[in-house]
Structure formats: structure tokens, C-alpha cells
Amino acid sequence: MLVQQNQNSVLPPRNIPVFDGDPLQYGSFIRAFENSVEAKTSNLSDCLHFLEQYTRGQPRDLVHSCQHLPSELGYPRAKSLLSEHFGNEYKIAQAYMDKINNWPAIKNEDIKSLQAFSLFLKGCSNLTEYVTHLKELDLPSNMRSIILKLPYKMRESWRNVACDLQEHRGQRALFIDLVVFIEKQVKVVSDPLFGNIIDLQQLNSKNTHSSFTKQKKRGNSFATNVLAVKNEDPSENKNKSSKGYRCLYCLLSNHTIDKCFKFKDKSHKDKVNFIKEKGMCFGCLKVGHISSECRGRLVCSVCHQQHLSVLHIDKESIEVFSRHLQNPPSTTSTMTQTCGHVRVCDEDNSNLSIVAVQVRSPKTNITVQTYAFLDPGSTGTFCTESLAWKLQLKGKRTSIQLQTMGHKDIVSTNIISGLQVAALDRNDFIDLPDVMTQKLMPVSKQNVPQQEDIDKWPYLQSIKLHDIDADVDLLIGTDAPKVMEPWELINSQEEGPYAVWTRVGWVINGPLRSERNKTGYHAFTVNKISVKHLETMLIEQYNHDFNEKTSQEQIEMSREDITFMNIMNNSAQLKNGHYCIDLPFKSESSVLPINRCVAEQRLLSLKRKFNMNSTFKKDYIAFMNDMLCNGYAEIVPDDQLMGNEGKVWYIPHHGVYHPRKGKLRVVFTVPQHSREPH
Template sequence: MEISKGQSPHTQPNMRTAKVYTALESLLCVNCKQQQIIQNCESFLKLDAQLRNKRARELKVCLNCLRGGHFLSNCNSRSTYKKCHRKHHTLIHLEVNKANETIPIPQQIVNENTITNTSNQTNSTTNLSSSTLNAQTLLSTAMVKVNDTEHNSHQIRVLLDSAFQSNFVSEGLFVPQISSALPTHTFNRNAIEIPPNIKLADPRFNESRPIDVLLGAGIFWSLLSVGQVKVNQLILQRSKLGWLISGELVNQRFISDQTRASFFSLNELDHKLERFWQVDEFTSNDHILTNDEEYCEEYFRKTTTRDEAGKFIVKIPFKASVHNKLGNSYDVALARLKNLERRFETNPVLQENYIKFMQEYQRLNHMSNIENNNDNAFYLPHHAIIRESSETTKLRVVFDGSCKLETGLSINEAQFTGPTLQNDIFSIIARFRLHQYVFTADVEKMYRMVWVHPEHRRYQRILWRETTNDEICTYELNTVTYGTTSAPYLAIRCLIQIALDNQDYYPLESQVIKEDVEYSQEYSSLPSLDMSQ
């Protein structure tokens, strides 16, 4: 600032004139070099508190007023951050929790913990919460042995919760996950003095493991028995499943931070709606094949042959080398066979029909007895499906390609599904009603009319014997097997190939096969009886 005496035409005599020279450099943001203060700098505000703190130190500005030319120790400002009463700016404040871990405060409102992603067509919501646990609460769990409809025995872990109105079963049947693993942390059970005469319903209650079934209030109270023991803040409650343990377990070793993030996406719902609309619409069967579907078509054309009798010989479209990494399937197939035999003991009629089915399989050469060899082979478990409404075969043996091994994989997950080759059901029904005369046809044993290449039959092995007095034998299934992922595609693809190979000689018949086949069923109509001859 400069003050001088003088006169001008616009000032009175002896009027003092002041000239002010402003240093524009002081208004430049030290971060972006724009004419603004750093508190308004968009690029600086985009950073979280931890990065802003780091950036301020790099710029060598005062951490209290965020201005240059001096440091925190020389700052003339007496203001402090009111939350922690320390001398630093609000924008670079770092929140410290009880465990002395540094957590940056979000740039937006602190209480806002729901972030909705609207940057694209994906509708999703992410919830984030953080809390400090000073104790671990144990919930009542029990190990229970259950039998499925095939009388196979399974050991499952049950959570008993009187606050639930419903019962839940995990992904094997209904919901993908009942709860997180319980307890939240594995701990040493020796920290609890459990009386030696008490047999716990869940001997491994201290290990953090997944929950298979949740039993709510409708069952919970009926399981309780008379008897209760209190150990510190834990309650041991007698039940029909054994002694249940629950309550709060306080131990300094359990103090830890838990951060839970849950992500909800509407993509799956959108996909299901899209599939519903596709079924509901009248569409043609012409669609663009995916890369996997194109691979299946190319693989079929390259590997499929026909024998002297005209039968198709196909190879299974496997995914890379996944089928060689499935794990031990022999023991699973053996256990399932023995469970089936226990079922035969209580149902002789089932055993008789089952034996007849397997004898027919052998008589038609659809399976062959081989020497037991575990090398690079897959053994399919099998069970019976009863269809009382069937006019031909009331019992069908289904080979379980969806059976998961210890690796978590199944033979079905190692196969490509292949493209959908048949028309949608709406188109088939519309053509079925088009003309005056209608007819239907059924391709008997359609899947078993297609042979599997000998190199791939080792992935279709089964264990079988007619009675428990016989030796367990190993068989290879020689034909496309019902119950495997690629079976529908391979069978229908061969049927369509017959139509393509003969369309010059039988154009009408070929068109009917290509347009009006729904799996092994044929539904079509003709304008006159003469055309059906």
C-alpha cells in the first residue's frame, strides 16, 4: 500500500490519496494453480481425507489454515477442529477409532452410508457399516443328521433362532446363504469350563463354520428340554438335539473391528424379466450365437461321425480341461449305490423295476462292463425317478451329473450347454393349430439313439450290482446320458442334422423336424390327410 499527498482535477486540495497494489499470487490455489483458495479446489476436494492430508504435506502448506508461507507452528489462527480440539483443518481431519486405526472421514455427509450407482444401466446399492466388537455372542447351533428323498444321509449344521417366524434351508434347496459363518471368530474352547458330563449338540461350536439350516420359533421351543447350566455369561440349555450353548463370550482376544459391505444388484432380476419376455413374445429361432455356442457348433461339426448303421457318434463338449480336475468321484458314486441298496431293502418292487431297467440297458448295449480303473475317469451316481403317468416306462434311472465333489465342481459344470436349437413353444403351438389335421410323434429313447465316442465314455462310468451278494461292477455308458448338461443339445443337434442331410429328398419332413420338435416330442399340422402319407 502506498499513501501520498497530491492534487488532481477530481480531488480537493490537500486530499490524501491511497493506492493499493494487490498481490494476485496470494489468491492462486497451490494445488491446481487456479485463482481460488484450496478449500474450493475441486480436484483437492475429490480426494478423501487421508489423501488430502498427504497432499497438504506435499504442498508444504499450513495444516491448520491450508495456506502457504508458514507452517502449523507459526499459524496465527487460533481456531481448532471442534470435534477433536486439535489444531488442523476440517478437510484433513482423520478419524481414529478405539482400535487406533485411522479411518478417513468421507467427503460427503458422514451419516450417509448408502451409495447408489447410477452411472450406467446397472442398478445396484452398496451398504457399508463399521463397528467395534468388544465381545462375541454365541448363537445356539447343533449338528443334525438328515436323510434326503433318496435315503442318503447328510450331516448338517443347524442354527436355532426363536426370533424367526420361518425356517430356511441353504443353497442346496432354496436360499443361497442363511447367515455368515458362526461364530464370527474361531476361538479356543478351553476358555470355557464346560462340565464334563454335558454332551454338546454342536461339539465344534467354537469354530467359525457355515450354517445349512435355520430353525425358527415354530420348531425352536418344541426342541427344548428341562435343564439349564450357567457358565459365566454363557447359558447351556438342554434340548432334544443335545446341549445348546449361547450367550456372550467376553475376552480381550476377541476385540476386533468388523467391516461389513453388502452389495445388492438388480441385474439378476433384469435377466429373469428378460427371459420371461422372451418366452412371452412371438419370436423366431434366429438369434446370434454366443462364443460358447459357436464353439459347440464347430466342435460338433469337427468331431461327430456316423457308423455303418448310420448312428451318430459324438464327443462331449467339455470346457477346456476342467473335466480332468473334478476330483474323486468313485467314493461318492459308491456311497450313493449303498444308499440305494438300503432303499431296496424296504422297497423290493423298486429294486425289481430298477434291475429290469439296468438289464435292458445292458441288453441294448447302451452300457458295457469294464475293469475298474480310476485313472482320469468320472463315476456318475444314479437314482430312480417314478412316473406313474407314463404309459411306457414308469421307472427311469437318472444319472446325476450335477453331483458336486470335494472340489465343489460337478461333471455338468465342466460341459457346455450348447445353443437352443428348437423353436419356442409359442411358435410350435401356433403352427400346431394352423391346419385342420394334426399329428404328434415321440422319438423313443431319443438320447440313447446317439452314441458317445469311446474316448469320452470314461466320463460316464457307473457302479452297479443287482444284489448285495454280487460284486460291485464298473460300467461305461455308451450313449448320450440323460441328466448331463450337454445331452439335450447333442440329441437334438443330431436330429436336426438328419433333417439337413435329407432335406433334398424329404423337404416336408425335414421342415417339420427343424421347426416343430420340442425335445423328443413332435407337434405339427397339415392341411390334408394326403400330405401325411
């Protein structure tokens, strides 16, 4: 002990990390704390104090809530709370999945990023044996999200490897195969002799060009020699040369094309066509070379990726902005493209099919009041992340292809099941299909019809709308026909709107605020949303690539099911009016433990009870005789008890009285560990 203590004293001190609630760090933190604090003291009050000292944020609040309990109860309770909230296997697995989905894409020949990604995936692979929920990494959709993080050439190599694995093993590649492949690629690109295959001469010329470009940026811009325009006025040429640069789109000389407001307001497709027509580079917007030969690529000022700022597509933000150009607002409009809609607006005052509803989740038994947009142009139902948070729901993380007007984007979402919706003043709840979460809806509260708007139309005065303090957090598509179904219709008169009664309330359609259009500010919202699940698309691709047709697929029995059916078919016999079958053991060589002593001990206990209670003995004998007479049980012949070691099992039994009927029943006990059938 002295030698061991002396050796422990010379070890470096153990550093306990401060735990701030990251599930990925919970395991290392709790092990370090148990080895450094809990193992060195038996005082649970000190352990609770140090546990609070080495936690931050929400974990510290949980530990602090146990300080008022006795020390022998507070510390175990605090550890239990931490394990429940941060050490749960599902939360740890979800944290790993989120980190994989948020991992940035790896560029070609970026060895450090590829190595870091490989090490992280290796850690996930090591945990799959102990964390059951990480088995979801074997799903094709999750593997595809990992593959998309890799450079294109590496993705192409993996496609060949996956095909070879499919042919040799007869089953598709799994997550562990992908980890082995990435580790092999890291080993290849990090080889000290042949790993670096970049042309040094090309690299030096690129560095020289980039440094020269940086020096020129301090003075005049390179945009002076963009393109010569035909039929120009000599006086204009003089002004342009004095300014130093010129826009190719609006032909003004006070800005370049990447700063042109008019060019930015064009649609993405028109921008691309204009750049192609002018022969401009997609990397720097200059003329004279193509994108693959560009040495001065521009970086997007919004997302800092390798593409032009004017070609950036904002996939998440739907905030409306306007730019005031030199022309009057009455003749100029601004177009804003978002992932959910296209607006041509300075102010959005249009009316949409929006109704106040109440949304309920039976899982959490929480009801929330909000506005719902009944969108016949959407094939899916969506809700905002804030509504999911209010309902205390998270859902399953997945990716979908969101097709809107002119765009097809792959977006991440959480799928929530079991939501119900009803009118604000009724409890007639309707089940919604799977709901997908998004940060924002493609409509705002300005699109909600107001009571004061419909009061102007006499034929709509019987309709009363609800005004609640909420945003439009729900978009219901055509996959919920029970909600969209019209039950009553009030036709329009003159230029007014029409009203439709649905199970969730009155929905107003048509213009309500026509007088506001006189200001010259027009607002339009166009929705066409189509949703495709990536997993379904991947299965369709597999069915297309392989010859097997989905119509030929059928459910087959497993090997254990086939063995079970063979035992049933081969051993079933009719004896004395009863069907008898063999016990369906998994193995024919199964050996049962010897339990004769257990049965004899139970009989001795039963004998003592007979001696003390004659009524119990009488009822017991009557019950057993009835079992034997009716053929429910039989006495095993003596010749079957000899020479069958490992095949004999004595069934212990005892008698109990029914608590309400007062009749005796005999209970036969078969311990769980003694049974090995299917």
C-alpha cells in the first residue's frame, strides 16, 4: 500500500473539465469527477459541493436544486438528474447526429479537415456497440449526408467501393464500411512521400497572382477593362475612364456589376443567362477566361463560400427588404426570392387563407393558439420551430427536397407526428399528417384578414373572425384534406371576396384591401411547395439501378420462423382428443438444468402447510384430482424419468386462494432462465 501510494503521489494531477451541458462531454466529465473526487472522499456533502463547482449553466442549476436535500440523498439525486438530462443514450446519439449534419463540407486536398472528420466518425463508430440509437447511422439517408461532406472525387471513389461491397457480400455498405474507407483515404492523402500531388509551379503562380491582386486592390480596381460597349459616346468614355470602372448591366460608371442594385433584383436564372451571354467568369465576373481558369475568385459576402455574392440564394431568411433606386417607387419594384415564395413588394398587405386555430399534441397534452395558413399549393404540412418548442416536441431529424418556384433545395427538418388542429371555439380536433419544421413561414401576420376588413362588405357581416396575439406558425397543405374541405360557401359580390366554412373556421379569399393599392406599392405572394423525402428518393433510385422490381418483393419468414414451423409441422399429433407438439427449442441439443432439489424443497414446504391447514390440503387434493381427471395434466411414467439427463424438468407448484372468489388455484412455476424455446 505504501509503494502504491508513493507511485500515485508522483502522478500528474487530474484535471476535471467543467461541464456546461454538452451531451458529448458528459461521459468524460463524470468519469473524471468520480476518479478525482468521489474515489477520494466518502463525504457525500463534499461530493455535492464539488459537483456544483465543476458544472455551469443548466447542469449547475440541477445540482444546486439538490443542495437542500440531506447529503446522503442530495448527491445521488444530483448525479441521477445529470444522467437523465445529459447522459441519456438518445440525447448523446442525437448530439452526434447533429454534429455530423452541421459539419462543414470538406474541400479537395484539405488534409487537416478530412483527418478531423475521420477521427470524429471513428469515435462514432466506437460508440455504436454501446449506444443503440447510433445504429441509425447505417440508414441510407444518414450515410448520404456524411458522404456529401466529402470532396467530389472521394465521393466518386466511395461509389465504386460501395458497389464492390454490394456484389461480394450481398448487402449494402454500412456506416463502419464508410469509416474504414475514409480512414484509408486519410492515410493516402497524408502519405509523406506521395500524398501531396499539387503542382508546385501552379501553386506558386497562383500565390503570385493573389498577392498581385491584393496590391492592386489598394489602388484602382481591376474592373476598368471589363468589356467595351459598342456605340458609345466619346464623352461617356471620358467620364468612364475618369471614374475607373463601369457596370455592364445598367451601363452606369459609378459601380461594378456585383454592386448593381438592378442586377441583384433580377431572378437567379436571368442573372446566370446574362453572365453567360456576356462571356463573364462565374468566379470573378471578368471577361477573358472561364471559371475553371480563374485565379482571383470572389467570396460571397453573405455565407463566405466560394461563389459570387450576386448569385447567393438565401435559403432560410424570408425577411422583406427594399432598395430605393433613382427612379420613382411607382415605376420600380423590388423582387425578393426566398425558399418559400417570391414577392414583388415594398409592403406586403395582401390577404391569404389564414385562420386562427388551436394546435394540440396528445404526447405532451399541450394546446397552443396560433394562425394556420391553408395553402392548396403545398403538398406538405409545415410548422415553425417556435411552435414545436411551445408544444415541447422535437421529432426525428431528417432531410427533404423542398421544391418551390424556380428552386430545388435540400433542407434539414424535424418530422413531428401526432399533431391535432381544431377551430378556436370548438373541440373538434382533426389529426394532421407528419408535420415538418422550418424556421419561418412564407407568410407574415400582415396577410391575416381582419374583422374590420370584412365588415365593409354587407354580405359577410355574419362572419366573426378571431383576433389572437400569435404569428402564422402553421402551414397546412393538401395532404390534410379534412382541414381543407369546404363545408359552406358565401359567394362574392361585385369586387369583394368570398368566404369558405371549414372545420377549423371561416376562411376569407379574395381582395380585402384594394384601397391600399392606390399608393403604388403592390404586393404579391406566390406559393408552390413540393416535398420529397430523401429516403424515398433513395429507395426509388435503388429500385431503378437494380433489376429487382418492387412488385416482386414480399415478406418472407426468418430462419428462426422456418425452424419453428418445421417443429410444429413435424411434431403435431392428436392424442386422446388433444393436439400435442414438441417444445420449440432453438437447438435440439439443449440441456435443461437439474432442478429436482428445488421441486423437492417446494413439496416439503407444501407438506408443512398441509399439516397446519387441513382445509387447504383438502382443496389442494381436489384441485389436482380434477386436473388429472379432465386430462389437463398427467403423471409422468417412471421409465421416462430414467436415462434422460438434460431433458427432464420438474415443475414446482404451490396453491393460492383467489382474493375475490375464494377458490384455490395451483400455480406452476417455470423460471425464466430454464426456458430456451423460440
